Amino acid sequence: MIFTKTTEQDSHYNNLENMSINEIITNINKEDKTVALTVEKVLPQIEALTEQIVLKLKKGGRLFYIGAGTSGRLGILDASECPPTFGVSHDLVIGLIAGGDDAIRKAVENAEDSTTQGWQDLKAFNVSINDVVVGIAASGTTPYVISTLKKCNELNILTGCITCNEASPLALTAKFPIEVVVGPEFLTGSSRMKAGTAQKLVLNMITTTSMIQLGKVKGNKMVDMQLSNDKLVNRGIKMIMNQLKISEEDATQLLTKYKNVRKSIAAYGRE
Numbered sequence: 001m002i003f004t005k006t007t008e009q010d011s012h013y014n015n016l017e018n019m020s021i022n023e024i025i026t027n028i029n030k031e032d033k034t035v036a037l038t039v040e041k042v043l044p045q046i047e048a049l050t051e052q053i054v055l056k057l058k059k060g061g062r063l064f065y066i067g068a069g070t071s072g073r074l075g076i077l078d079a080s081e082c083p084p085t086f087g088v089s090h091d092l093v094i095g096l097i098a099g100g101d102d103a104i105r106k107a108v109e110n111a112e113d114s115t116t117q118g119w120q121d122l123k124a125f126n127v128s129i130n131d132v133v134v135g136i137a138a139s140g141t142t143p144y145v146i147s148t149l150k151k152c153n154e155l156n157i158l159t160g161c162i163t164c165n166e167a168s169p170l171a172l173t174a175k176f177p178i179e180v181v182v183g184p185e186f187l188t189g190s191s192r193m194k195a196g197t198a199q200k201l202v203l204n205m206i207t208t209t210s211m212i213q214l215g216k217v218k219g220n221k222m223v224d225m226q227l228s229n230d231k232l233v234n235r236g237i238k239m240i241m242n243q244l245k246i247s248e249e250d251a252t253q254l255l256t257k258y259k260n261v262r263k264s265i266a267a268y269g270r271e
Contacts (some may be wrong), residue, residue: 072097087224140168
């Protein structure tokens with residue numbers, strides 16, 4: 001199969017500077033509507049990778065995301081939301097970006113072109129065959145990501161990827177590739193748009209599904225969430241009230257004592 005980088009192909013729209021605000025946002029929305037349908041086409045690929053991730057996490061392994069630019073930031077975003085949402089350790093899902101933490105806010109010149117730094121960044125976490133490493137790159141050609149997955153493959157560390165070009169070098173490197181081909185962007189080459197949205201949708205699926213499979217959800221509630229602000233405390237109180245059919249006062253007392261929704265519910269029967 002010939003590799004065609006659709007993320008770099010010309011937009012289906014032209015003369016953007018002559019469009020009204022309404023025309024611009026309407027056309028962007030029109031393109032965005034296609035993303036979820038494209039993700040739907042690769043659900044089997046998402047399932048295959050997620051199944052492997054769940055197996056590794058259940059055995060005490062970790063999930064690493066590695067990327068550059070927008071892709072790297074999306075991986076870090078997804079990883080950073082797991083501890084507050086599911087009450088897991090910050091060391092369970094880890095996001096790495098080319099250029100280090102400085103690149104989260106500002107682009108670091110040429111960082112994504114390194115063929116050695118990705119593995120050095122990953123090695124600092126003592127990555128092993130117990131872990132899973134998922135490369136994220138809309139183009140599927142980022143040297144920082146591809147070289148890291150190649151090294152992982154050599155060491156029998158399980159690899160996956162999320163990319164938006166079919167048969168890309170990255171997809172051919174990863175053992176469990178996810179290829180969400182969203183087509184040309186509204187603004188030619190701006191893969192922070194549809195490609196970024198697609199990647200975020202897939203990341204949501206991977207970690208949410210994994211955490212449910214790990215028992216971090218009860219019913220449809222985040223019973224292990226960190227109670228880090230008043231909104232989440234109030235949400236926790238309501239969960240306890242609804243689950244145990246008790247008053248707000250009693251639920252508040254339980255949560256104040258046990259500092260966790262799951263523990264509060266479990267303790268109620270013993271008190």
